[in-house]
Amino acid sequence: MMKPITIHSGIAAPLLFANINTDTIIPSREMKRVSKTGFADGLFANMRYLNMERKADPAFILNQPAYRGASVLLTGDNFGCGSSREHAVWALYGFGFKVIVAESFGSIFFDNCITNGVLPVRLSHDTINQFARYVSADPQNRPLAIDLEARTVVAGALTCEFEIPDTARDLLMKGHAPIDVTLERIDAINHHMGEDKKRRPWLYAMADGG
Amino acid sequence: MSEQTKHTPRTAYEKMRALHEVARFDDGTSLIYIDRIILHERTGSIALTNMIEEARPVLCPDMVFATIDHIVDTRPGRPSLSRMPGGEVFIDAMRTTTSQLGLRLFDVDDPRQGIVHVMAPEQGIALPGLTIVCPDSHTCTLGGLGALAWGIGSTDCEHALATRTLRVANHRQMRIWVEGSMPPWLSAKDIIIHLIERYSTSGAKGYVIEFDGPAIRQMEIEQRLTLCNMAVEFGAFSAFVSPDAKTLDYVRGRPFAPRPRHQDAAQSHWLALTSDTGALFDREIHLDIAQLSPRITWGTSPQQAIPIDGHIPAPSSDANLSAARSDQRALDYMGLKSGESLLGKKIDAAFIGSCTNSRLSDLRRAADILRSRRIADHVTAICVPGSTQVKQAAEAEGLHLIFQQAGFEWQEAGCAMCFFAGGHSFGAQARVISSTNRNFEGRQGPGTRTHIASPETVALSALNGCISDLRSLMPQHDDRRVS
Numbered sequence: 111m112m113k114p115i116t117i118h119s120g121i122a123a124p125l126l127f128a129n130i131n132t133d134t135i136i137p138s139r140e141m142k143r144v145s146k147t148g149f150a151d152g153l154f155a156n157m158r159y160l161n162m163e164r165k166a167d168p169a170f171i172l173n174q175p176a177y178r179g180a181s182v183l184l185t186g187d188n189f190g191c192g193s194s195r196e197h198a199v200w201a202l203y204g205f206g207f208k209v210i211v212a213e214s215f216g217s218i219f220f221d222n223c224i225t226n227g228v229l230p231v232r233l234s235h236d237t238i239n240q241f242a243r244y245v246s247a248d249p250q251n252r253p254l255a256i257d258l259e260a261r262t263v264v265a266g267a268l269t270c271e272f273e274i275p276d277t278a279r280d281l282l283m284k285g286h287a288p289i290d291v292t293l294e295r296i297d298a299i300n301h302h303m304g305e306d307k308k309r310r311p312w313l314y315a316m317a318d319g320g
Numbered sequence: 321m322s323e324q325t326k327h328t329p330r331t332a333y334e335k336m337r338a339l340h341e342v343a344r345f346d347d348g349t350s351l352i353y354i355d356r357i358i359l360h361e362r363t364g365s366i367a368l369t370n371m372i373e374e375a376r377p378v379l380c381p382d383m384v385f386a387t388i389d390h391i392v393d394t395r396p397g398r399p400s401l402s403r404m405p406g407g408e409v410f411i412d413a414m415r416t417t418t419s420q421l422g423l424r425l426f427d428v429d430d431p432r433q434g435i436v437h438v439m440a441p442e443q444g445i446a447l448p449g450l451t452i453v454c455p456d457s458h459t460c461t462l463g464g465l466g467a468l469a470w471g472i473g474s475t476d477c478e479h480a481l482a483t484r485t486l487r488v489a490n491h492r493q494m495r496i497w498v499e500g501s502m503p504p505w506l507s508a509k510d511i512i513i514h515l516i517e518r519y520s521t522s523g524a525k526g527y528v529i530e531f532d533g534p535a536i537r538q539m540e541i542e543q544r545l546t547l548c549n550m551a552v553e554f555g556a557f558s559a560f561v562s563p564d565a566k567t568l569d570y571v572r573g574r575p576f577a578p579r580p581r582h583q584d585a586a587q588s589h590w591l592a593l594t595s596d597t598g599a600l601f602d603r604e605i606h607l608d609i610a611q612l613s614p615r616i617t618w619g620t621s622p623q624q625a626i627p628i629d630g631h632i633p634a635p636s637s638d639a640n641l642s643a644a645r646s647d648q649r650a651l652d653y654m655g656l657k658s659g660e661s662l663l664g665k666k667i668d669a670a671f672i673g674s675c676t677n678s679r680l681s682d683l684r685r686a687a688d689i690l691r692s693r694r695i696a697d698h699v700t701a702i703c704v705p706g707s708t709q710v711k712q713a714a715e716a717e718g719l720h721l722i723f724q725q726a727g728f729e730w731q732e733a734g735c736a737m738c739f740f741a742g743g744h745s746f747g748a749q750a751r752v753i754s755s756t757n758r759n760f761e762g763r764q765g766p767g768t769r770t771h772i773a774s775p776e777t778v779a780l781s782a783l784n785g786c787i788s789d790l791r792s793l794m795p796q797h798d799d800r801r802v803s
């Protein structure tokens with residue numbers, strides 16, 4: 111099940127482009143399995159490899175030894191926009207990313223992070239650039255520390271706070287599957303359904319579509 | 321309903337939320353009751369497989385509708401099962417899991433098969449005021465009928481299947497008021513691209529959009545579906561057009577729509593789902609479309625768009641480094657330079673299809689342009705109807721012959737080359753004009769250069785072999801009127 115997150119400290123890789131979409135995070139052709147694991151190799155495939163034989167592009171940041179073992183991604187505005195493919199989160203998580211710091215996130219991607227135990231952190235453009243400058247001077251020895259309980263990101267002398275909705279934070283900190291949390295309210299759901307059948311009988315007396 | 325809510329003017333979104341709210345949390349999030357879940361083989365198969373592995377039952381199998389659209393082969397006669405190498409496993413998994421869980425599946429050979437967002441309105445699965453989810457980002461399309469519909473991930477889909485609910489944030493609300501009479505060269509596609517170009521792909525982030533105004537009321541349902549389809553490219557949670565007489569006419573008598581004895585009750589329920597006079601929105605945008613020109617994208621994000629006769633702008637100033645880098649990368653990828661005009665740019669291929677623009681009215685408008693003409697010799701052109709029903713209806717009026725005689729390949733229904741599945745592509749560096757919704761790098765194949773436009777613009781550009789302005793067909797705009 112999901113691993114709870116309270117504090118995470120790790121090597122941070124800056125990928126400072128705006129609008130990195132989920133097709134870029136994992137191209138469609140890489141989504142070959144009917145499963146939620148095994149997608150790490152397809153992560154950023156179009157940027158990471160020079161050809162279909164998967165020759166690594168040395169210019170791509172995650173191929174550089176300085177960023178080996180990165181677990182925090184620093185990126186631009188609207189990260190994870192586009193397709194709803196949850197594979198984007200599975201590929202990032204499979205590769206080792208636990209925290210994604212961006213100016214903003216695609217809304218489905220943000221929710222997908224929460225359901226998979228990946229922490230999405232929203233910070234301003236300037237703050238992200240400051241963090242990126244700081245870590246890139248010596249990535250292996252300048253980790254970024256994220257404290258979800260305190261809602262802070264710390265790197266060297268730089269500290270800043272971030273916001274995240276309480277429900278999302280609780281789920282991440284407890285590592286609970288949202289589905290089990292909701293099933294505790296099954297009585298309320300059934301009650302709503304009963305009332306709704308009186309209010310909208312037409313929705314339940316469906317034709318068979320024959 | 322409390323006294324207060326009775327008297328405070330409410331938006332349609334607030335009314336729909338109130339009707340579906342099971343519980344509310346301290347941070348403003350609510351547990352929202354979900355009316356219908358739609359699935360396709362690409363992401364639905366994963367959700368269903370996981371449900372079975374975790375031995376979780378589907379709470380209400382009757383409200384789930386599945387089809388096969390994404391990776392099914394769409395070439396004429398469907399020579400293979402999947403157009404994705406190894407894609408058969410998704411189709412097989414869809415068949416076995418839906419049958420194991422007792423869910424409806426509109427399989428490849430079912431006359432109801434089609435792209436989820438095309439099939440759902442035509443079958444009456446999508447109805448006004450319903451909360452509808454699908455593990456697919458373009459689920460917002462269904463807002464065209466006045467539904468509250470949005471895309472989710474596979475795991476949230478399991479949540480919806482098992483609990484018939486989802487946690488949903490209380491979104492900010494934006495009203496986009498559209499007025500002015502629609503010029504003959506304009507379509508809903510141009511309007512939504514224009515909005516994204518003007519306000520950016522994160523312009524509606526965190527918002528639910530209500531489209532309204534005289535121009536929206538004039539718009540036919542299929543155009544409203546197109547408009548709402550690209551709300552996700554605009555960054556919105558979802559978008560909708562509240563129901564009116566056109567909506568009721570569209571919905572009436574569809575297979576899964578209310579039976580005749582419930583018709584009146586359903587219709588009065590729907591017509592109450594409009595925003596009250598004086599209801600407050602967090603943001604209002606006014607748009608006059610009377611003078612709007614057709615749109616086309618030049619880059620690899622839907623916001624990288626211009627009027628068809630415009631010039632590619634210079635990359636963003638370095639105030640925002642990441643945006644400037646993205647613009648330059650897009651120009652390099654597309655093989656274009658800033659300052660360049662796209663008009664007259666030679667194209668290699670033309671594609672008409674996708675959940676944005678593959679409905680009968682889209683095909684009719686494209687066919688009107690193609691009638692009795694031939695596409696340029698160097699162009700590969702493909703038309704893929706959005707559903708089997710659209711295909712059959714189009715064939716009944718002979719549209720397929722117009723497309724074929726013009727040199728288009730006429731395919732079976734599905735998502736087809738809207739995205740690259742690993743098999744067939746237009747080729748590296750091929751310049752494609754496409755009626756789809758995403759021009760991302762590699763979206764239609766490695767290195768393929770996609771320009772998004774309306775199906776009419778795609779049709780005319782295919783004839784001319786280069787990116788073309790529909791207004792050249794209009795006498796008042798150009799004397800070189802064709803035929």
Ligand code: SF4
Pocket residue numbers: 390435436437456458673674675676734735738739756757
């Ligand atoms: S047609 Fe394209 S955008 Fe629409 S559902 Fe299919 S793949 Fe997605």
